[in-house]
Amino acid sequence: MRLFPRFAATLSGFALALSAHAAGARCTAISGDCTPRIGIVSAFGAEADILVAETRQRRSHTIHGKRFTTGVLRGNPVVIVLSGVSIVNATMVTQQMLDHFRVERLVMSGIAGGVNPENHVGDVTVPDRWAMPMEVFWNADSKLPAPCGKPQDMSCLGLKLATGPDGQPLPPFVLPTPGGPVDTGLFMRETYVLSTANAPAGGFRFDFPVDARMLEVARSLQPKLERCGPRAKRPDGSLDETMCVKRQPRLLVGGRGVSAPVFLANAAYRSYLHEVLQAQTFEMETAALAHVAHANGVPYIAFRSLSDLAGAEGFDADVGALFASGLAEFNEAAVTLAFLEAWRASRPAPRAAKR
Structure with a gap:
């Protein structure tokens, strides 16, 4: 009788594995989760906290020290994880997510430096492709x-x-x-990429385009972006204008995003990226996620809130207001949540079962 629980657990695991194999699922006994999900990789902890708090039916899975949270967010089954800063961390956590969960689409979100001087602190960018110019x-x-x-x-x-x-x-x-x-x-x-589609020779790419359908949904969004973060309100209800950015933030869709394993504080290199690549934003994670997504055949998109003009000289009060007021994570989360709502609405209705 003592062997029965162990036998039952083994049988359950075997049944799970058979079910996952039959469905073509990416999932393992570590997570025990084979539900088709949107994988959300956040590079900014405060924003990840908002998304997790908004998620219903939450369940936490720890894989190699990383916490993956599954649940339902704006009607979509999701799995959420915080990547941590850097190309290496984003690569590792994205592949872990794909290895242990059945992720059908990927969303990356977080904070980035601006490259196009026409854009402003607080704007949220949605590039249509990503590259790694410091390869x-x-x-x-x-x-x-x-x-x-x-x-x-x-x-x-x-x-x-x-x-x-x-x-x-x-x-x-x-x-x-x-x-x-x-x-x-x-x-x-260009970056060398090996995948099932191009094996065994592999191939080279400079850009990784985001998914066309996800980009189309992003273009339709009209999220409510705030100029003042939630902490800008005084106890009497009035606004502390020093905790607000000067210009109304906008959602900017299109253009190239770039990532590299460096924190860019060089105005000359930023100008070079804008002139040569027409780059809009610079950060340290998304192009790595894009590489992993491409290699695994998983569609992706990324949202990035602009925190500053990369390499700009002098103090910018907007940068201080963005972070001190909580506006950075608030607007970024607002776009991610608006996208998830629109994505759910764009899905075709399930067909009625035939009798």
Whole structure:
């Protein structure tokens, strides 16, 4: 009789595995969860807390120290996790989520630095593609590198330079200084990706486009974005204007987002990214999630609230207000929640069962 509980548990696990295999599910005995879900990876803890608090039927799963929260958010089955800052953390936690849960779509959200000077603190961006511009070939100067004999040829190294629409390599970063321009020799590369679709050879990509259908839903959103965060209200109900950003935040859809394993505080490099790539926002996670999503064949989209102009000099009162008032996480969560509501509404109604 003592063996029966163990036998029952084993039988239950076996049945779960068979069910998951039959459904083509990505799930394991660690989570024991095979429900089709939207995976939400948040890079900002305060925003992740809002999303978790809004989730119903919450259940927590700890996998290698990371807390994954499953439940229903705005009518969608979801699994939510905080990635932590950096390309490496975002890569690791996204693959863990895909390995242990049945994730059918991915959403990334968090805070980012602005690249386009026309955008402002508090705006929420939804780029239509993401790239990693600091995947580079670091040459001695700005001459086109020729490590394999011919200019631009890197096949002997298993590398490929990033090119523009004309097929020519993208120009390297040149650092402007009071004494004149200085060559850095930093040439952008494409990223090698291996997936089921392109195995065994793999292939190279510079951009990872977001899912067209998810982007279409994002373009339809009209979220209520605030200028003042929830902590801007005084006890008497009046607003502390020092805790508000000067301009009304906007939802900006389209353009390129870029990620790198650096905190960008260099105005010259930010200008280079905007000029050469027409980049809108810069941060340290989303392009890694995009790479993992592409390799696993999972559609994705990302929302990023702008915290500052990357590399801007001097104090910006809007930056202080954004974080001190709680506006950063409030507006970011508002867009994510609005997207989930619109996504649920866009899903086709289930067909009636045939008699």
